[in-house]
Amino acid sequence: MEKEINKVTLPQIAATFFMIGATGFGGGMAIVALVERRCVLEKKWLNHDEFMHGLAFGQILGPFSLNISTFVGYYLRGSVGGILAAASFIAPSFLLVSALSYLYFRFHEVPELKSALLGSNPIVIALIVVAGIGMAKRKAAGLETAAVAAAAFAASALFGVSALTVLILAGCWGLWKGWFAGRVR
Amino acid sequence: MAGILKLCWIFLKIGVIFFGGGYVLIPLLHRIMVDQLHWLTLQEFLDGVALSQLTPGPLAMLATFSGYKAAGFLGALAATVCIFLPCTALMLLISSRYERFRRIEAVNHFLDGILPAVVGLVFAAAFNLGRTSLASTRDFILLGAGFAVLQFTAIAPMAVILGAAVVGLLLHFS
16 A cells, blocks of 8 residues: 555554543443544544444444544554554553452442442443433334344343344344345345 | 463453444343353442443443452453454454455345344343342332433433432432
């Protein structure tokens, strides 16, 4: 590739993604928006189309926020850049969760903490429901996809089928559908 | 050491199967950590979800929490590295040849099939967790209030969780 030589250094990548990882509260799409603002709009490290491609692939496996960091890092400085961006992004959260885990497992017998956590319990479930609704609007809006979602729900919630089995079956259904559509056309 | 290796293996496997953004981890980890391995109790699992939401990182930080419970700080580190290894490796691979990868239709079809199922699994996770952990009327009121706030306002989940923790504290001690 005959591209303008990238002037972005590894420490710059590390510092940028560490900051995003430390300040990007809101998670998921909020992080993606933050990466876009920092790297595309402010620093112009890559253009918007390239960023969108990275985002599309980031939906395959794992969290978008981490994947988009890996993608931008790779784009700038190859594999080392990708791994560095990913690690820098995760580092602040990792340290925070480790510290909170330490406190939690050490002190969760404290009655005050216990009742505080009982209060947050239902919120966690509400959060999952809200996430589900958001995803449903984007990914299960049609009749057929809604039916797949409903079947997956029933299999997992009512019949105890493992999540992995459900995902593989759904993937095969997608493949079959694609193959069938190809034949009809 | 054997314990850490087993932990790595478990989280690598989980890392290979978390499609579609992260929420699918809730049903997966719930089943594996609580039902199968008994590394976490249901209560600890829910608290772990709450703690992982207090950070900017993805929900997958739940792996850090689970790893910490299983084997201390080293376990937390091993779990975090292993759960993110597969998606980071895949992302590097795709990034290096993304033009070509974009044209493989089978990949798109497979994903088209999987994503709606992820939605179903996420609701199933909420259903399973709710069935076992929501007991009193107060829990359901908090659930409804939390849902309304998270769905209809732009208040960050972190703030809502902290707010609910304060409510929990007041309800039990006043």
